[in-house]
Amino acid sequence: MKILDKSLSVWQTGILLFILLFANKILVLPSLLYDGAKMNALFIPISLFLLEFFLLFIFYKVKKRFPNLSFIEILRQNCGKIVQISVYVLFALFFLCKAVLLYNVTFIFFRNMIYKDSGNFIFLFCFIPIINHMAICGLRAMGRTLQLFFPVISVITVFCITIGCFGVTNMPLLFDSSVSEIFQTAIRHISCFGDVAILFLFMDKIEVKKGQWKIIFLFALAGAFLVTSVITLFLFSYNYTSFMHSYAIFEIMNYIKETAGLGRIDIISMVLIILFAYFHLSIYLKGFLLAFDGIFQKNDQIFGVLTFDFLFVIIVEFFIVNLETAVVYGQTILPFFEIIPFVIVPIVCAWCFMRRRT
Amino acid sequence: MEKLQQRLDDIKEKLHNSTDLADRCISLQGVDVGFVYLKSITDNQIFSEAIFKPIAKLDIVSFESVSKAVCANDVTSIKKSEINENILKGAVVILLSNSNKILAVDILKFNTRAPQEPPTSPVIMGPREGFTEDIKTNMTLLRRRFHSEKLVFENTFVGNDTKTQVVISYLDGIADTKIVEEVKHRLKKVKIDGVVDSYYLLSLLANRPDSILKQIGNSEKPDIVAAKMLEGRVALIVDNSPIVLTIPFVFLEDLQNSNDYYTNYIYSTLLRFVRLIAIFLAAVGPGTYIAFQLFHYNILPIKYIITIADATQQVPFTPFIEILFISLLFQVLYEVSLRLPSYLGLATSVVGALILGDTGVKAGLISPPSVIVVAIAKIALYTVPEQSSQLTVLQYVFLLIGASLGLLGILGGMIYFINYANTVENFGAPYLAPFSPFILRDNKDGLLKVPLSKMKSRPQSFDTESEDRIHENT
Numbered sequence: 001m002k003i004l005d006k007s008l009s010v011w012q013t014g015i016l017l018f019i020l021l022f023a024n025k026i027l028v029l030p031s032l033l034y035d036g037a038k039m040n041a042l043f044i045p046i047s048l049f050l051l052e053f054f055l056l057f058i059f060y061k062v063k064k065r066f067p068n069l070s071f072i073e074i075l076r077q078n079c080g081k082i083v084q085i086s087v088y089v090l091f092a093l094f095f096l097c098k099a100v101l102l103y104n105v106t107f108i109f110f111r112n113m114i115y116k117d118s119g120n121f122i123f124l125f126c127f128i129p130i131i132n133h134m135a136i137c138g139l140r141a142m143g144r145t146l147q148l149f150f151p152v153i154s155v156i157t158v159f160c161i162t163i164g165c166f167g168v169t170n171m172p173l174l175f176d177s178s179v180s181e182i183f184q185t186a187i188r189h190i191s192c193f194g195d196v197a198i199l200f201l202f203m204d205k206i207e208v209k210k211g212q213w214k215i216i217f218l219f220a221l222a223g224a225f226l227v228t229s230v231i232t233l234f235l236f237s238y239n240y241t242s243f244m245h246s247y248a249i250f251e252i253m254n255y256i257k258e259t260a261g262l263g264r265i266d267i268i269s270m271v272l273i274i275l276f277a278y279f280h281l282s283i284y285l286k287g288f289l290l291a292f293d294g295i296f297q298k299n300d301q302i303f304g305v306l307t308f309d310f311l312f313v314i315i316v317e318f319f320i321v322n323l324e325t326a327v328v329y330g331q332t333i334l335p336f337f338e339i340i341p342f343v344i345v346p347i348v349c350a351w352c353f354m355r356r357r358t
Numbered sequence: 359m360e361k362l363q364q365r366l367d368d369i370k371e372k373l374h375n376s377t378d379l380a381d382r383c384i385s386l387q388g389v390d391v392g393f394v395y396l397k398s399i400t401d402n403q404i405f406s407e408a409i410f411k412p413i414a415k416l417d418i419v420s421f422e423s424v425s426k427a428v429c430a431n432d433v434t435s436i437k438k439s440e441i442n443e444n445i446l447k448g449a450v451v452i453l454l455s456n457s458n459k460i461l462a463v464d465i466l467k468f469n470t471r472a473p474q475e476p477p478t479s480p481v482i483m484g485p486r487e488g489f490t491e492d493i494k495t496n497m498t499l500l501r502r503r504f505h506s507e508k509l510v511f512e513n514t515f516v517g518n519d520t521k522t523q524v525v526i527s528y529l530d531g532i533a534d535t536k537i538v539e540e541v542k543h544r545l546k547k548v549k550i551d552g553v554v555d556s557y558y559l560l561s562l563l564a565n566r567p568d569s570i571l572k573q574i575g576n577s578e579k580p581d582i583v584a585a586k587m588l589e590g591r592v593a594l595i596v597d598n599s600p601i602v603l604t605i606p607f608v609f610l611e612d613l614q615n616s617n618d619y620y621t622n623y624i625y626s627t628l629l630r631f632v633r634l635i636a637i638f639l640a641a642v643g644p645g646t647y648i649a650f651q652l653f654h655y656n657i658l659p660i661k662y663i664i665t666i667a668d669a670t671q672q673v674p675f676t677p678f679i680e681i682l683f684i685s686l687l688f689q690v691l692y693e694v695s696l697r698l699p700s701y702l703g704l705a706t707s708v709v710g711a712l713i714l715g716d717t718g719v720k721a722g723l724i725s726p727p728s729v730i731v732v733a734i735a736k737i738a739l740y741t742v743p744e745q746s747s748q749l750t751v752l753q754y755v756f757l758l759i760g761a762s763l764g765l766l767g768i769l770g771g772m773i774y775f776i777n778y779a780n781t782v783e784n785f786g787a788p789y790l791a792p793f794s795p796f797i798l799r800d801n802k803d804g805l806l807k808v809p810l811s812k813m814k815s816r817p818q819s820f821d822t823e824s825e826d827r828i829h830e831n832t
Contacts, residue, residue: 009795011796012795110766113657114653114654114656114657114764114765115653115654115764115766116656122763122764122766123766125763126763126766126767126770127770129770129774130770130773130774133774133777133778134773134774134777137777137778137780137781138781140780141777141778141780141781142777143795144780144788144790144794144795145773145776145777145780145794147793147794147795147796148776148780148790148793148794149773149776264657264658264659266657267657270657270765271765271769274765274766274769274770275769275773278769278770278773279773
């Protein structure tokens, strides 16, 4: 039963990576990208995924160089305790802020679509116990749960994308915005990326045997490809009215008239959004907990979860109350936090590599 | 004579002069021979023909001659401290005035039923015999299936007062020795006054006794237990119980059915998918119906909304109360039909299901869609009867969640429950294996079923001593 010994198998890591790359980019992001870069919005996820893959490549290198060490040990040995704690504080903030954004976007979608006029508490009451439970039960249980739901998730995703293909009527004109518009839009929405950084926090719990890295990279490629497909289908379906339709995956299903005989198939996309919201928030909370443990070195999960819940509820309840504030929060505050995965982590890793060499 | 009589009286006194306790004392060639036994659990004919008569004919009466004269299979020399225990297990204890040695002859006999088809697991094809309450019969039923020296029966006794015989059975060289040792260790640790049935051991041996999840397998059919032992599991046969426990247990075992192995494999695969859908319907069907009716009616197709609205507009109760009422009514009827004699049970079911249901709908107290939803969920429960108790509890939990939190709550509840199940491991076997963690090899007999010739190895979900089931070169 050696396959069960480690916390996360390579397949479970791949599925987790797929969710990190896919889940938070299929709801409001496509519409916002169009709003900023018109049809050239297509190139933004591709370019930002390159950054994400760069981060994954760094992870691959670090894992290969320090196969049995945790990220805490790597940082402590090569950069000192202060740097380690500082990086982990930033990580904790990063995951908390990203969880807040994801929750708000999902909450607003559900309130508009299926929970008419419901308050915030019904959603908090749904999400908080589940994500707390998943994070506390550990990576092994989480990995297995993701593995069990993955066939459902992948079938629904492929179904939504296949159905979405019916909506493509004509190819829109590309290159209708300037390079600076594309660049500015990419920077504004970079907060949807960078989740791969969580892999660093539990790198010692992943067992990757020789030749298995390609599985992880394949899942990452699949996630990136499917996100690009969803965005492409959405833009090709709604063309110049894309900015008016906030919820991409749901709107793709709504657009198709050929499948009217099947009934309300858009419900299927809602199930997908719900599953993604639960899993992605759980992963963020786990990231927060691991960072929290790295700061205090106490391994007190309950304290970490209570801290997260408290901060999460305060921010959600008092600071971000509607889609507009959520979008502003995601476009103005959160991009600064992306320095953590895309700047700080590579620099720190490069430093560790250099130290090791000397 | 008096001295031996005194010894017999002492034994009787220790057994509280029980009314079914018999003692006889005879004098042969100047030697007194005493017999003590329990009339209620011994074979009187064997006692008289195989023990009493041969001893009465002896010319020289000594311990050796008596033990040779007795025509029984199980004759043992015992210590003084073991007298009561042997009498209570159905042995005749023989004492001699010229010897301190004591002889025990097992002539246990009580009425047992013959192996029949168990009511809980009838089959269309395949063997129909089931275990009985007699442990020896149960061991025979297993032994008949293994003409191999690999089959091991190990005795142990559990329960301070009942001293129930528990036989640990496994196939040597196939079952993992660590699992066998762990089972023995846990049985040793059991400190309870009595074990009346094998179900008593379920929570005593489980890793997490407070969990809703079933953690130890059980079956009434020897062919199923034999198949599980061939996969490397350990069986526990408990005296006085027709249910044999199997360890380790994974959820998949309940999704499988003995019929699956006696019919076409494609049909078996189809049935397993049907069972999975039925489990889903049973657990979350009513809850999802309530969630859509209360929270998400706007995303339902318009024709469906009209049908539901037409059917429910006269109903005075809220949808939740209505479904809860119907569910409880079904549960009451189920309980009644189980406990009443069969002819009355049938009548009650007819009155309850047909008359009460029909009248309730006509009176406008309940709506037809609600009755259909609950009926489907209740019927679906019994596609996997071994999990029906867990699914019934889940049905009510999801009903409450659906009524209070809607679809988000239902899906959240499912994730919570599956994640919880993923934390459970029984004797090293993950509860939801081979689905999560996904084990490709075990999935050949998972949701999909491949032909037996393709199942070349034993499950990987738990440890076994030998992996190969089909050897290519033989």
